[in-house]
Amino acid sequence: MIEYAFPGLLNYWIVFLLMMIGLYIVIAHENLIKKIVGLNVFQVSVFVFYISMAKIKGGTAPILADGIEVYSNPLPHVLILTAIVVGVATTALGLALVVRIQESFGTIEDDEVREKEEQDK
Amino acid sequence: MNIEIITSDLLEVATLVIMGITGLAIARIRNLFAVVMLSGIYSLMGATLYVILDAVDVAFTEAAVGAGASTVLMIGTLALTSDRELATPNARTVKGIFVCTLIFAALVYGSFDMPLYGDPLAPVHQHVAPRYLGESMGEIGLPNVVTSVLASYRGYDTMGETFVIFTAAVGVITLIGRARRKKSGKDGGSGS
Amino acid sequence: MMMRRKMVLRVVSKLLIPFILLFALYVQWHGDFGPGGGFQAGVIFASAFVLYGLIFGLGTLRTALPSWLTRLVLAAGVLLYAGVGVASLMLGGNFLDYDVLAHNPLHGQHYGIILVEFGVGLTVFAGIITIFCAFAGRAAADVNPSEPEQAGDTGND
Known part of the structure; x- marks a missing residue:
């Protein structure tokens, strides 16, 4: 067990910190583009978390070859590979909505958009 | 080591x-x-x-x-x-940091139940993955296990992802594909 | 006017684009043996066209790759993927069970995976081009508000 003392859980904690930076950007900033960037930061951090759970110490990439015994777990790789592509699809859709909001309200700050909506009522 | x-x-x-x-x-x-x-x-x-x-x-x-x-x-x-x-605004920053710190503490608390990084005995490595690594050469015959799992073992999943890309592209066309009409309404550009 | 100023970019990108396309094809067809596959190849293939569009303008890109074509490819990729599934149903297997596609299961799996990855590549390629052209078309419409018809043509996707 002593072999796995470093980094142990330390790298998971750093990944949690990265996730929280992403979450903070999403909830604390009003600018919609910044929110989408924050979402991307959060997303990449979750991917890193998944992939680091798939790693086996001393293993190699899961491409079968002679003379190699230990491979890292390929299943999380597959899940995350598709998740990345879905991520860019949702980002594109979100950015398209931001463009439409800019055209309708003349601003992409969330609080100003809400103010204008109140006035229109 | x-x-x-x-x-x-x-x-x-x-x-x-x-x-x-x-x-x-x-x-x-x-x-x-x-x-x-x-x-x-x-x-x-x-x-x-x-x-x-x-x-x-x-x-x-x-x-x-x-x-x-x-x-x-x-x-x-x-x-x-x-x-x-x-x-x-500062108030918003403080609130955001407060919420994120709480969630961070909860996540770290939860992480103590996790297996250590790189441990080959972790439960996640015991169930499905050994079969993919061991049998895929005989069943599929491709050295890249990720491709085998992506396209064959989990083909449904990947088909869904392809449909997601298709839907996203259609959605973007619907939202901003057409040039907007000249100041006819407040937003315009819907349909045309 | 804009074109003449970007001499270096134009020459270098013209040199690069064929190699980007070639690399994308390599990633597409070699994905079974090394890292790569339809998702990555589609994006790389699209990035060559995005580069072309950035340097030579959206109108030129649309002449090379009209919007009906990208829409066709967008749908064709998904249909190819689902079609492989239907074909394996017709040949007596389960949906997306490639074993029945050829006389022996291993070859069937190879055919199935290559076709399916190609379908993914087509859809991703067309999807990225479509999304890029939608954004760039909006920007073009912003620059020339006096020509709504023409802007409508270039941004039409």
């Missing part, structure tokens, strides 16, 4: 720290152009990390899609909107 493994662990932590610094810069900087470029760097560092963690296919995808395609789209959006962000 040989020197190679120690180096790769150190590299992993160092890359994570660089990602953290980039993330903090993204949160602080208010010039959105710089923010978008930094988010590209963040994705690229993520791709570097995936190589260290043996996920070469994922790294490839992240570098092409996350760092390339989404950065281009974001810059395209900046051209259509503004590239300055208004200052965040």
